[in-house]
Amino acid sequence: MVVDLRRIDITAVVPTNHTASAPLDESAPGKGSPVEALVNEFRFDAVLAAIKAARGDMLIGGHLALQLARHLLVAAMLLRDRETGTTHHCFGGTRWDAWAAALRAAPSPFTRRDITAAIRYYTNTLEELLRIWDPQAQPDHGPPLSMLDDVDAHASAP
Incomplete structure (x- = not known):
């Protein structure tokens, strides 16, 4: 990523006759974890939201920031599923339902800041x-939080 938060996209082309040397092991630790996938999606959307905000695109930045709340609700659903041993979501009324109300304290994402x-x-x-x-687990949110500092600094620059 360059100073003004533009990015350079690189595409790799794999020959059609290429075969993987070994099949993916879905049972390996960290492979296929719904929480791991959710964290990756969250981080991707968070970075895009920040970049859109830095570029002055409040429509898309706000949309993507609101998407983060959805990811958090899914994480709470996964925790409830793990606790109850189901994935059917037939009943609410558990301690996990409080996470929906907790998100109300988030700032409304309609300006850059x-x-x-x-x-x-x-x-x-x-x-x-x-x-x-x-x-x-000890997640490292330092890099994305540092990027947010850069976006805020960029927003206050003339």
């Missing part, structure tokens, strides 16, 4: 949920 503040809020909430999922 509000978008970065919402991303910070949602990132901190994600960290809480990840600690519940795996108390031994």
Whole structure:
């Protein structure tokens, strides 16, 4: 990523006669974990929201920041599923339902500063949920939070 938050996209072309040397092992630790996939999607959307905000695109930045709340609700659903041993979502009324109300405290992401503040809020909430999922996990949110600092600094520059 360059200083003004533009990025360079690189595409790799794999020859059609290429075959993988070994099949993917879906049972390997960390492979196929719904929480791992959710964290990756969250981080991707958070970075895009921040970049859109930095470029002055409040429509897309706000949309993507609101998407982060959805990721957090899915994380809470996964925790409830793990606790109840189901994935059917037939009944509510569990302690996990409080996470929906907790997201109400997030800033409304409709200005550049509000978008970065919402991303910070949602990132901190994600960290809480990840600690519940795996108390031994130590997620590193330093790089995305540092990027938000850069976006805020860019926003206050003339």
